[in-house]
Amino acid sequence: MTQSRTIAMTGTSSGIGAATRSLLESNGHRVIGVDLSGSDIDADLSTVDGRGRALDGLLELSGSRLDGFIPCAGVSGSDVSRIVKVNFYGTMALLSGLRPALEAGHQASVVLISSNSTTMIPWLELRHAEAFLNSTEDEVVARFEGRSWLAYPAGKLALAYWVRSHAAEWMAAGIRVNAVAPGVTRTTMTESLPGGPDGKGGLDLIPIPAARWAEPEEIAEAIAFMQAPAASYVVGQVLFVDGGTDALLQPFAHPAPMPRDAAP
Numbered sequence: 001m002t003q004s005r006t007i008a009m010t011g012t013s014s015g016i017g018a019a020t021r022s023l024l025e026s027n028g029h030r031v032i033g034v035d036l037s038g039s040d041i042d043a044d045l046s047t048v049d050g051r052g053r054a055l056d057g058l059l060e061l062s063g064s065r066l067d068g069f070i071p072c073a074g075v076s077g078s079d080v081s082r083i084v085k086v087n088f089y090g091t092m093a094l095l096s097g098l099r100p101a102l103e104a105g106h107q108a109s110v111v112l113i114s115s116n117s118t119t120m121i122p123w124l125e126l127r128h129a130e131a132f133l134n135s136t137e138d139e140v141v142a143r144f145e146g147r148s149w150l151a152y153p154a155g156k157l158a159l160a161y162w163v164r165s166h167a168a169e170w171m172a173a174g175i176r177v178n179a180v181a182p183g184v185t186r187t188t189m190t191e192s193l194p195g196g197p198d199g200k201g202g203l204d205l206i207p208i209p210a211a212r213w214a215e216p217e218e219i220a221e222a223i224a225f226m227q228a229p230a231a232s233y234v235v236g237q238v239l240f241v242d243g244g245t246d247a248l249l250q251p252f253a254h255p256a257p258m259p260r261d262a263a264p
């Protein structure tokens, strides 16, 4: 019998976050959710005040003891400021604020939500993700102004690099850190993009061996596995759940070989 866990989540009012919450709760776990509205804590994660409200609420409702954290809140579209602030810096603020509560939890784990846009977009470069990791929020907003098509995958790539570069240190503190990278999934986010379910354009051009978009429940299954003690030896991984697009586009990229100058 699975032991009940207390898991903090964001973005639980819609799409992948709602499906994940529902799956975790049906498995007997307690989820404390944050969203703009309609969850346990209403907070806007694009603002410093909203992040503070979210943190205070999560710590109060959990008694400062969490077994998991899954930040699903995210935006796409043309608003670079919101993309940068919600997807990356909102996630980072909650991650660092919740770390002590996760250290106090049981077999604690974090699952970040990256994206297969990180390996699908030819013009995305390492330096774009590094900007997120090495600059202030305002500097990153200014750098990507007018280029939301780059800001979104760059922020998601930065989340993946954050996982890879922090997994060892967080594991030493008892917290497993991983990410799931979904492909195109049928949610409110994709309904509003060009090439949505009934439209023609960008999203319809993506080659998907599975020949269909994902349902949010299929992404939720992968997230639930990554957060669970069943995945106790999975550390620092970015799991692509994308119907095969990443494998199709770069068959020899994973696992990435050691850089030449780091090889023995």
Ligand code: NAD
Pocket: 010, 011, 012, 013, 014, 015, 016, 017, 034, 035, 036, 037, 043, 044, 045, 046, 071, 072, 073, 074, 075, 076, 086, 087, 113, 114, 115, 116, 181, 182, 183, 184, 185, 186, 187, 188, 189, 190
């Ligand atoms: P969605 O729009 O259905 O859900 C996103 C949720 O985030 C909503 O409930 C929304 O209210 C919440 N949110 C947005 N801005 C917020 C803010 N400022 N403060 C608090 N909450 C906020 O989208 P989704 O497709 O379920 O996306 C979930 C995650 O998956 C996102 O991080 C997204 O980038 C990622 N993702 C989605 C896809 C896809 O194709 N749908 C693909 C790859 C990655």
